[in-house]
Amino acid sequence: MSEQLPFYIFLVRHAARKRSWDVSESDHAMENWIYDDSKILEQTAIPGKVGLPRTLSLAGSLCDQLELMKVTVNEIIHSEHLVAKQTAQLYQKLLQKRFESNVSVMSENSLNPVDDKELANHTRGLIKELLDKDRQPEKRQGLIVIGHQPSLTYIAKELLKPRRLPAGILPIGNSEIACIRLGENPALLWLLTEKSSEVSSDLKAKIASKFDVAKFILGALILNLGLYLSSDLWAANTQAEALLLGGAMIFAFLAFGFTIATLFAYDRLNMPNEFWGSDGKPDATPRPWRVNRPPSSYQLILFFEMIHVWKSFFIPAILFATISLGLLVVKLAYSHFVWPNVDAGIMSIIMSGIILLGLIVSMVIYQIFKPKLGFDD
Numbered sequence: 001m002s003e004q005l006p007f008y009i010f011l012v013r014h015a016a017r018k019r020s021w022d023v024s025e026s027d028h029a030m031e032n033w034i035y036d037d038s039k040i041l042e043q044t045a046i047p048g049k050v051g052l053p054r055t056l057s058l059a060g061s062l063c064d065q066l067e068l069m070k071v072t073v074n075e076i077i078h079s080e081h082l083v084a085k086q087t088a089q090l091y092q093k094l095l096q097k098r099f100e101s102n103v104s105v106m107s108e109n110s111l112n113p114v115d116d117k118e119l120a121n122h123t124r125g126l127i128k129e130l131l132d133k134d135r136q137p138e139k140r141q142g143l144i145v146i147g148h149q150p151s152l153t154y155i156a157k158e159l160l161k162p163r164r165l166p167a168g169i170l171p172i173g174n175s176e177i178a179c180i181r182l183g184e185n186p187a188l189l190w191l192l193t194e195k196s197s198e199v200s201s202d203l204k205a206k207i208a209s210k211f212d213v214a215k216f217i218l219g220a221l222i223l224n225l226g227l228y229l230s231s232d233l234w235a236a237n238t239q240a241e242a243l244l245l246g247g248a249m250i251f252a253f254l255a256f257g258f259t260i261a262t263l264f265a266y267d268r269l270n271m272p273n274e275f276w277g278s279d280g281k282p283d284a285t286p287r288p289w290r291v292n293r294p295p296s297s298y299q300l301i302l303f304f305e306m307i308h309v310w311k312s313f314f315i316p317a318i319l320f321a322t323i324s325l326g327l328l329v330v331k332l333a334y335s336h337f338v339w340p341n342v343d344a345g346i347m348s349i350i351m352s353g354i355i356l357l358g359l360i361v362s363m364v365i366y367q368i369f370k371p372k373l374g375f376d377d
Contacts (some may be wrong), residue, residue: 005140006182007182007183008180009127009141013152014079014148026083027081030082031051032049032053033086038361060275063094063095075105076103077105077110078108084147112148127193164288167304173195177191189284192295203303205304211266211270221252261317262309265313282294289304320360
């Protein structure tokens with residue numbers, strides 16, 4: 001039995017709009033749009049220009065990747081908004097010119113910009129129906145889906161189940177493209193973007209601030225470990241006290257090690273991108289928290305790796321430090337607390353409950369009142 005080839009979804013965010021107060025948003029045309037079809041493909045990618053020039057540039061890059069991956073695209077679906085329709089027409093013309101093939105275009109109302117996760121689930125079913133309809137097992141096939149945010153992020157999450165979307169978001173701007181491989185091993189493979197130099201500076205500044213936070217935590221841990229080792233905490237008179245103290249020290253050194261790992265990782269991310277190497281083929285399976293480079297830009301690698309380091313190294317370091325401190329507090333309560341008719345073990349349980357309750361309450365409050373960030377479509 002021959003191996004079944006994977007198929008690919010190319011999620012494209014519509015081009016930048018030319019906004020106008022006197023018409024509905026759904027009727028806004030593409031920025032720098034040319035209505036003469038014979039001249040559209042004659043336009044060149046102009047640095048800093050959005051709309052038509054930027055879409056041509058990124059669509060051309062997508063064609064390069066299709067050639068490299070040997071993927072055939074015969075169908076495009078798009079939302080009913082005018083700018084999405086024009087984006088689809090541009091892709092149709094470019095694909096037909098580059099590959100000399102017929103490419104059909106179809107509008108789909110479930111791709112309209114509505115913040116509805118159920119529509120994303122419906123769109124996932126539609127996508128799979130379209131892929132299965134004209135499936136040719138001997139070919140690598142793909143489908144282009146042109147829509148809006150946050151719908152594209154919801155669609156990506158649905159398509160990638162049970163695998164998670166890296167960082168939980170799809171960071172594509174106008175005209176930018178995300179490639180998702182479906183099949184036995186679904187994955188977000190890469191993103192084609194044109195991020196500004198300001199994005200690079202902002203990411204470097206964010207990494208520097210996280211580096212400073214990790215250095216502060218490391219200094220505090222070193223100071224506290226010194227105090228622990230030189231204090232009378234080591235006077236454990238019972239087996240319970242020894243266990244609490246031992247657990248506190250283990251978690252303290254785990255926090256110490258993960259904080260050092262955080263510093264090393266962020267220092268590595270500060271390496272200028274001119275000295276980076278290549279990770280391999282664009283259709284290789286990337287690690288779950290990132291995308292492939294090439295063809296993804298270095299800004300995206302910085303972003304995904306920054307989030308990964310924070311979640312995988314720094315958050316565990318904080319958790320281990322908190323557990324260590326909690327165990328020491330319980331140990332002190334067990335050793336020194338004096339209350340008539342209250343057993344030391346019961347008091348330790350009470351103190352553990354108070355600490356746990358405080359952590360739960362603080363995390364619940366954070367989840368409720370943390371800053372909420374949204375998409376600008």
